[in-house]
Amino acid sequence: MAHTNNATLIRREIITRLCRLYLEGKLEDIDRIALAMAPRNTLTNGSRCCIHKARAIIKYRIMALLGFNIADETDELESLYSYALRALAGTDQGEGVLTVVGEACTSCVKSNYVVSNLCRGCLASNCMVICPKNAIVMENGQAKIDPLKCVGCGLCKDACPYHTIIYVPIPCEESCPVKAISQNSEGIEQIDYEKCIHCGRCMVACPFGAIMYKSQLISILHKMSKADKPVVAMLAPAVCGQFRASYGQLVTAVKKLGFTDVFEVAQGAELTARHEAEELGHVLESGQQFMATSCCPAWVELTEKHLTQLKPFVSETWTPMRYTAGLVRDKYPDAVVVFIGPCVAKQAEALKYPGVDYVMTFEELGSLMIAKGVDLQVFEAEEEGIVYPERRFAVSSGVLNSVAAYYTGEQIKPLVISGLHKKNMAVLRRLATGKHDWNMIEVMACEGGCLAGPGGVSSPDVARKLFNAQSGVQTEMPAQ
Amino acid sequence: MNKMNGQVEVSICYGTLCFVMGGSEFEIIQDQLPQNIRHLVHVKGMNCPGYCNKQENGKPPFVTINGKLMGEANLQKVISAITEELTNGTYK
Known part of the structure; x- marks a missing residue:
């Protein structure tokens, strides 16, 4: 879903500038980012009325990147530096993972x-x-x-x-599978967190970049600079499709950024696949008609908040993130555990589970590399170590294939749901009626799987190509 | 594969900065080139030559087309520059 366009590139530029200021110890200059990016006497690129508005929007983007919900603003004059200090002090940063930049929302048409x-x-x-x-x-x-x-x-x-x-569509509303985003009386979009499943589709869909995820990056950087505890990174399987680098090169780069150690989430995914295969056997033996995968947090939240009739069918096996966090804690009991992936919903998942402290996106990882001057190209390819076949968890049908590899019971009749778009939502709604003979259902909220996640660096086509070239695992579609 | 006579040479900065700031799109440039000119283009990568250090070069990602530097490059801009090189160049 992530696409390379001006909205995503501006976000990356801001993240990079924010990292630089923190690393140079000049966080007090944070309010100057907007001035540097929209200097006086320059024209905006036409999509904003004037530089003052452009600056205001940049300010609110930074507020989100400091981890705050923009809707919680009480004092319009509160400086970003003040927000930054609050973020570093670990104050409450409001609900939700996604937040609307009201100034950037152009209040699309009121009627379609x-x-x-x-x-x-x-x-x-x-x-x-x-x-x-x-x-x-x-x-x-x-x-x-x-x-x-x-x-x-x-x-x-x-x-x-x-x-x-x-x-005339309203892109964010149209992309939301659960009608969690709608216009307020002024026509500005707002997110209903009771309904939101954090899939991030609205963020990708909005052509004005008016929806941002709340970043935890500054807190992660702060933990690293404190250096009192090991800060350990867990790289999600989709990482193999995000950069022009082998997994080994990525590990070297991530350590250069200041992480103590790097774990591969595909290692935890192997445990997920084994346990899920076992669970599938028990579930089908007990007479339940089907079981659904549990690794996509947006999908699991969909069953918790909306399609509650499907909740009992979702596997109780832990996600690869949780298993991997367990492996990290075995080695570093007091570690600060950071999941790095393409996913916005993982942040919501991590909030529910104490084993993972922070979540950051690949886009933030890439921006941090820029800020630190870490260039993947200069690293020698080192020994690649184990290639976990579970790297394919990042690709639609990959979880299913991995589970099938450990499963020994009756024949699997699989259904693969790739992307929570309208058509697939209709299929999911019909599932609970039981009028089908599928017994194993894999659901991923993003079309094509995590490779196309909203927090990625590369757009889905590129990510797939790079993944196939670099991951060392096969990602063919299963026979349906 | 080396560049053949008459081919337009496209060099893409493979540096992480350019890659993250939009250069990742060039990974699929071969598939995006119009079929009829594909054989006339030689695409290669380069380690970061430092174009990003000079403000007058503009913004990343950087690509050179027959040695001419392009900032804020994207697939469409590069493909039209290639077409221009082909029409103005000696190779027809």
């Missing part, structure tokens, strides 16, 4: 159907006649839709002989 200015105000006025809600009026010779009355049925669009009525 809009009459363009090509409307000729024709005599027939089919649109007005057909509208079941009387939402269309003729104003100054053109039809106009009242967004308060419009229910979005789209009949008017089909009725117009000039094709002047168009469908």
Whole structure:
């Protein structure tokens, strides 16, 4: 899902600047980032009205990157430095993992159907006649839709002989599988955390970059500089598709960044696969019709908050992150454990589970490399060590194949759900009815698997290509 | 594979900075090149030559096309620069 566009690149630039300031001990200059990125007498690239707005948006982006929920702002004049100090002191940073940059949200259309200015105000006025809600009026010779009355049925669009009525999507709302994001009375989007499953689809979808994840990076950097406890990184399997480097090179780089040691989450994934295979055997023997995977936190939260009828079918096996954190603690009992992955929802998962202290994204990892001047290209490829086949947990159908490798019971009839888009949501809703013969269901919230996660560096096509070239594991699709 | 006579040479900075700031897209440049000019282009990587250290070079990612430096490069910009090189160059 992560795509290389101006919205993601600006976020990376800000993360890099933030890291640099921290590392240089100049955090008090944090309020100057906005001035440096939008200097006086320069033009904005056209998508913002003026540099003052551009600066305000940068400020709020930094607020999110310091770990705060932007909606919690009480004093507009509170400086970023003040927020930074609060972050370092470990104060409460508000609910949710995703937060809306209200200044950046352009309050997209209020109604999905809009009459363009090509409307000729024709005599027939089919649109007005057909509208079941009387939402269309003729104003100054053109039809106009009242967004308060419009229910979005789209009949008017089909009725117009000039094709002047168009469908304008609201990208974040459209991408949200659980209707957790909606406009407030001012038209600015807001997230309902009771409903949000932290999949991050809205963040990827918004063309204005108005949705940010709350970063924990500054706290991680702070733990590293304190140096009183080992800070250990766990690299998610998708890492093999994110950079132009072998796993061995990545480990060297991550240690250069200041991590004491690096663990591979694929190692924990092996335990997940073994236990899940065993559990599948028990579950099917006990007469339950099917079991679903448990490693995607957005999917698990979907069953906790929305499709509760499916919750009993979700595997109780720990996720690879939890198993790996256990392995870390065996070796470093007092470690600060940091999961590094492509995922936004992992942050929410880690909050529920005390074994993992922080979560950071690959994008943050890459930005930190830039800030520290760590260049992967200069590292010699070192010995690669064990190649865990469970690296394929990062790819759609990979979890299923890994579980199948350890499973010995009756034949697996698999269903692979790749991406929580509308069509797959409908499939999942039907699952609980039991009218199917699948017995093992793998669900990943991102299309194609974690390789396409919202916190990635490379876009999905690139990530897949790099993963195939560098991971050393096969990722073929299973026969369905 | 070495560059053949008449080919447009595209060098992509493989440095981590360029890669993270959008250069990752060039991993699929071969697949994105129009079929009819694919054989006329020689794509290679380079270790960071330090273009990013000079502000006048503009922003990353950096790519050179027949030696000409391009900042804020992306697939579309590079492909159109290649096409331009091909039409203006000696090789037709």
